[in-house]
Amino acid sequence: xxxxxxxxxxxTAVVVAVVGALLLVHRWVPELPGHPMSLLETFLPWxxxxxxxxxxxxxxxxxxxxxxxxxxxxxxxxxxxxEPLGAPEPSGAYGLTVVQHNVSDENTSPSRVARILLGPEPxxxxxxxxxxxxxxxxxxxxxxxxxxxxxxGTVGLWSKHPLTDIARVDLKPTALTADxxxxxxxxxxxxxxxxxxxVAHLPSVRxxxxxxxxxxxxxxxxxxxxxxxxxxRSAAVLVLGDLNGTVDDRGLAPVLSEVRGNRDDFxxxxxxxxxxxxxxxxxxxGSAEVGVTWTLADTGSDHLPVAARVRR
Numbered sequence: 001x002x003x004x005x006x007x008x009x010x011x012t013a014v015v016v017a018v019v020g021a022l023l024l025v026h027r028w029v030p031e032l033p034g035h036p037m038s039l040l041e042t043f044l045p046w047x048x049x050x051x052x053x054x055x056x057x058x059x060x061x062x063x064x065x066x067x068x069x070x071x072x073x074x075x076x077x078x079x080x081x082x083e084p085l086g087a088p089e090p091s092g093a094y095g096l097t098v099v100q101h102n103v104s105d106e107n108t109s110p111s112r113v114a115r116i117l118l119g120p121e122p123x124x125x126x127x128x129x130x131x132x133x134x135x136x137x138x139x140x141x142x143x144x145x146x147x148x149x150x151x152x153g154t155v156g157l158w159s160k161h162p163l164t165d166i167a168r169v170d171l172k173p174t175a176l177t178a179d180x181x182x183x184x185x186x187x188x189x190x191x192x193x194x195x196x197x198x199v200a201h202l203p204s205v206r207x208x209x210x211x212x213x214x215x216x217x218x219x220x221x222x223x224x225x226x227x228x229x230x231x232x233r234s235a236a237v238l239v240l241g242d243l244n245g246t247v248d249d250r251g252l253a254p255v256l257s258e259v260r261g262n263r264d265d266f267x268x269x270x271x272x273x274x275x276x277x278x279x280x281x282x283x284x285x286g287s288a289e290v291g292v293t294w295t296l297a298d299t300g301s302d303h304l305p306v307a308a309r310v311r312r
Contacts, residue, residue, distance in 0.1 A: 009058065009061045009063030009064075009065055009066050010065065010066075012054055012057045012058060012061070012063070012066040012069075013054075013063075013065045013066040013068075013069040015050070015054070016050050016051070016054040016066060016069045016070050016073050017069050017073065019047050019050045019073060020069075020072065020073035020076045020077075022040065022047065023044070023047055023073075023076050023077060023080050024076060024080070026040065026041055026044065026248075027250065031250065033212065034211065034212020034213055035212055035213040035214075035215050035251075036212065036213065037250065038213055038215055038245075038249055038250055038251050039207070039212075039213040041246065041248040041249045041250060042245060042246050042248070042249050042277055042279075043276060043277060044246070044248045045081055045266065046276065047077070048074070048077040048081075050070075050073065051070050051073055051074040051077065054066055054067075054069070054070040054073075055067060055070045058070060081263075083263040083264050084263055084264060084265050084266045094291055094309035094310060094311055094312075095190060095191075095192035095193075095310060095311055095312030096123045096124060096188075096190060096192070096195065096309070096310040096312055097120055097121060097122045097123050097124075097307065097308070097309055097310070098122055098123065098124045098125070098126070098238070098240060098282055098307065098308055098310055099117050099120065099122040099124070099125045099126070099296070099305055099306070099307045100126045100240040100241065100242075100280050100281065100282055100305065100306045100307075100308075101113070101117060101125075101126070101127055101128070101280070101296075101299065101301070101303065101305035101306070102127075102128040102129050102201065102242040102280060102301060102302075102303040103127050103128065103129055103130065103134075103138075103299065103301050104129055104300070104301035104302055104303070105129040105130075105131050105134070105154070107129075107134070107299065107300045107301050108300065109299075109300055110134055110137035110138050110141055111137065111141050112299060112300060113138075113141075113299040113300065113301070114138065114141030114142055115141075116296050116297050116299050116305065117142075117296065117299070117305055118142075118145060119296060119297075120296070120307050122307065123159065123160050123161065123188075123190065124146075124157065124158070124159050124160070124161075124188060124197065124238075124240070125142060125146060125157070125158040125159075126155070126156070126157050126158075126197075126199040126240035126241065127155065127156045127157075127158075127199075128154060128155050128182070128199070128201035128241065128242045129154055129201070129301075130151065130154050130155065130156050131154070135151065135156070138156070142158045143158075145160065146158035146159055146160055147160075148160070148161060148162050148163045149163070150163050150166040150184055150186045151184070152168045152169075152181050152182075152183065152184035153168075153179070153180070153181020153182055154181065154182055154201065155181075155182055155183065155184055155199045155200070155201055155241075156184075156199070157184060157186055157197060157199050157240075159186075159188050161188050161189050161190045161191070162188075162189040163186045163187065163188060163189070164186070164187045164189060165185070165186060165187045165196075166184065166185070166186045167184065167185050167186070168181060168183060168184055168185075169183030169184055169185050169198060169200065169224075169225070169228050170183065170224060170228075171183040171200060171201075171202065171221045171224050171225055172221070172224075173203060173216075173217040173220045173221055174220065175217070176217070182200065182201040182202070182221075183198070183199070183200050183201075183225065183228075184198070184199050185197070185198050185199075185228070185232075186199075187234075188238075190312060192312040193235075193236060193287070193312055194234070194235070194236065195236045195237070195238050195288055195310075195312060196232060196234035196236065196237050196238070197237075197238045197239075197240065198225070198228070198229070198237070198238070198239045198240070198241070199240050199241055200225055200239065200240075200241035200242075200243065201241055201242045202218050202221045202222055202225070202241070202242070202243045202244045202245070203217035203218045203221050203244065204218070204244055205218050205244050205245070215245075215251045218244050218245065218251060219251040222243070222245070222251060222252050222253075222254050222255050223254045225239075225254070225255050226253075226254025226255045226257065226258055227254070229255065229258035229259060229285075230258055234286065235286050235287050236284070236285075236286045236287045236288035236312060237258075237259060237284060237285045237286055237288060238282070238283070238284050238288050238310065239255070239259050239281065239282075239283040239284070240281070240282055240283075241280070241281060242279060242280050242281075242303065243255065243279060243280075243281050244279050245279055246277050246278055246279060247261055247263065247278075247281070255283070256283075258285060259283035259284055259285045260283060260284065260285060260290070261281055261282060261283045261284075261290050261293070262282075262290040262291060262292065262293045262308065264292060264293070265292065265293055265294055266278065267293045267294055267295050267306055268295070268304075269295055269303055269304045269305075269306050270302065270303050270304070271302050271303075272298050272301065272302050272303060272304055275295070275304060278306070279303075280303055280304070280305075280306045281306070282306060282307075282308035282310070284310060287312060288310055288311070288312050289310065289311040289312075290308050290309075290310055290311075291308065291309040291310065291311055292308065292309050293306060293307070293308040293309075294306075294307055294308075295307070
């Protein structure tokens with residue numbers, strides 16, 4: 001019986017140790033068919049749940065080794081996610097407040113959505129999943145406070161400050177033949193200086209029995225956005241969008257090699273009922289820098305709005 005308990009304790013220790021190793025080296029693990037590493041990276045913070053589970057198993061088995069391994073892996077987890085676990089960022093001077101939200105094309109209350117989005121008094125609001133039927137309602141609700149507007153397909157940008165150089169950004173995967181417009185670029189002429197702003201909605205990802213974690217369209221679209229950003233020589237660049245991936249997901253590498261966000265808060269935005277991942281982003285580069293980031297209240301969408309302060 002004692003030998004059996006020891007073997008189970010060692011198995012627990014090995015499982016916890018493997019999880020700890022993945023926290024540290026997941027970026028260097030080659031992708032496998034079905035994109036399991038991309039899926040794991042989407043929910044990377046939740047790997048930390050192995051620590052309390054392992055400690056419970058260690059206590060039940062009265063095994064010291066897995067308990068010690070759990071403590072080490074717990075320390076690794078804290079080290080990896082030290083930014084959102086640290087002290088709140090002190091308030092300071094910010095040039096812009098921005099809000100990013102996938103409003104859902106099934107949302108029946110644009111007025112409620114607008115009321116929540118206007119709460120933090122944003123300078124700029126980026127929306128995805130606008131429809132021809134809902135767009136007039138959003139214009140009615142947002143235009144009085146944000147009279148400068150640009151829309152392309154199902155994405156839109158509302159601003160308190162003038163917009164110039166408005167253009168579509170081609171993010172459409174090659175295999176898609178239907179109308180599909182989910183990217184725009186505009187220059188926000190803020191009092192603190194011009195900010196070239198992209199609004200993007202990358203394709204959804206799905207777990208499929210025959211494909212595993214199907215990210216092909218999302219990854220191709222991310223590549224297109226990354227190339228557009230790489231070619232943009234603006235001094236300050238801002239990306240607002242539902243990218244259908246987290247900052248740990250290797251599929252977004254073409255974008256994240258060009259812009260960066262803020263990890264001082266997890267700000268999990270999806271799904272609304274039980275937020276598990278931040279797939280809605282405020283990212284920047286150059287003389288624009290993303291400060292504190294947080295989520296707003298439920299709007300009736302399957303995404304929570306994400307707000308951020310941006311230094312300019």
